Amino acid sequence: MKRLVGPVLVLAGVLYPFAVHLGLGHFAPWQFAVLLGGLWLARGLSAPRRPGNRWMSVVALGFCGLLAVSDSAALLRWYPVLVNGFMLVLFGASLKYGPPLVERLARLREPELPAAAIGYTRRVTEVWCGFFLVNGLIAAGLTLWAPLAWWTLYNGLIAYIAMGLLFAGEWLIRQQVRGRA
Incomplete structure (x- = not known):
């Protein structure tokens, strides 16, 4: 359970x-x-x-x-903002108190990361912080000023497409970085 x-x-x-x-x-x-x-x-x-x-x-x-x-x-629509805030705090706190969250995830597959990979995972964690900040601000703006249909479209589809594109883009960059190493 x-x-x-x-x-x-x-x-x-x-x-x-x-x-x-x-x-x-x-x-x-x-x-x-x-x-x-x-x-x-x-x-x-x-x-x-x-x-x-x-x-x-x-x-x-x-x-x-x-x-x-x-x-x-109206308060129902603030939940995605709350979740983005949670993610921003988790990723951001990991940058301050370490190790960065993406580094922790990377070490699950590869416990001995090279120094270059540690720096890279820190930058990726920073990018995710930026994503959650922007995504949360967009969700808040839609909560305050947009019709329910727009809020639903963004928070139920567009935000996940953006997240998927960020995952895919990071994966492609990681392959190039690994190829050079």
Whole structure:
């Protein structure tokens, strides 16, 4: 069960914009809050003790509590901004307190990274910080000023296409860097 909570929360996050867009006519915002809060509570109780696991769960539960109490459809649209903020803080904190998050991921496949790779992973972590900052600002702008359909299109599709392009571009650059090394 513990292993299922993380992937279910990720899937819920990916589908969230479409659920909000399609579900607002059938469900109240407080019902979204209860479902999302249940997932975050399960994550908080089942996640291993790592820096970020607890505080993210507490902040997300606070958001869900505020959403439940306010029953605000407008507040529903702030969740992607919250998630981008979480990712920005995780990647950014790893740059300050080290090792950078991308380096940690790289060491899972290759425990002994050369010095050049360590510098490269730091730069990639910085790029991801920039991505999450820009993506979060766009999500906030759409939350404040755009119709629900635009918000759904961006947060449910365009943001993931941009993320995929960043992954693919980084992979291509990494192959060139490795080829030179």
